[in-house]
Amino acid sequence: MRCLPIGVIHTPHTDPDATPIQPVFARGAPGRVEVDPAYAAGLRDIEGFSHLYLVYHFHRAAPPRLVVTPYLDDHPRGVFATRAPVRPNPLGLSLVRLVRREGNVLHVSDVDMLDGSPLLDIKPYIARFDRRDDVRCGWQDAIDDATADARGSRWDRDSR
Numbered sequence: 001m002r003c004l005p006i007g008v009i010h011t012p013h014t015d016p017d018a019t020p021i022q023p024v025f026a027r028g029a030p031g032r033v034e035v036d037p038a039y040a041a042g043l044r045d046i047e048g049f050s051h052l053y054l055v056y057h058f059h060r061a062a063p064p065r066l067v068v069t070p071y072l073d074d075h076p077r078g079v080f081a082t083r084a085p086v087r088p089n090p091l092g093l094s095l096v097r098l099v100r101r102e103g104n105v106l107h108v109s110d111v112d113m114l115d116g117s118p119l120l121d122i123k124p125y126i127a128r129f130d131r132r133d134d135v136r137c138g139w140q141d142a143i144d145d146a147t148a149d150a151r152g153s154r155w156d157r158d159s160r
């Protein structure tokens, strides 16, 4: 299988250590998704959706590791029980807010990926399909919201 980028994601984030670790900690961080004109017809009807999943290449990731210490935790975890970028297939998945579309460019917010991340796919968030209430979140359940916020944000909107 071979995946080819369908565009590029531009964000204010250039330093991996100063980039929010998830969109929920990146509220208001603006991004621009430039879809190659060859794929622009595929954006038809996308304006109707408030949130989009972006699938992209962690193009600046370190080599893969199967056990990692997550950003929010001090204990080693299996990489597939985390969202760490150092995965055998370095794919990122971020749920961002769609602000507006201008032709083949999507203006989004709440971005947690580095500038220049190659875009591989876009899928709309569909509450009917994606929302879950009866969830367990493994080791994450032991982390309180204040700690998660303090360790996950890493982005000072006012200093940009």
Ligand SMILES: C[S@@+](CC[C@H](N)C(=O)[O-])C[C@H]1O[C@@H](n2cnc3c(N)ncnc32)[C@H](O)[C@@H]1O
Binding pocket: 015, 016, 017, 019, 020, 021, 022, 023, 057, 058, 059, 060, 061, 062, 083, 084, 085, 091, 092, 093, 094, 095, 112, 113, 114, 116, 117, 118
């Ligand atoms: C924990 S990952 C989560 C990304 C995505 N929301 C996910 O769940 O797949 C986010 C972190 O990955 C790093 N990162 C983001 N984009 C990257 C890229 N293109 N290459 C390498 N590292 C990246 C940054 O350090 C950022 O804080």
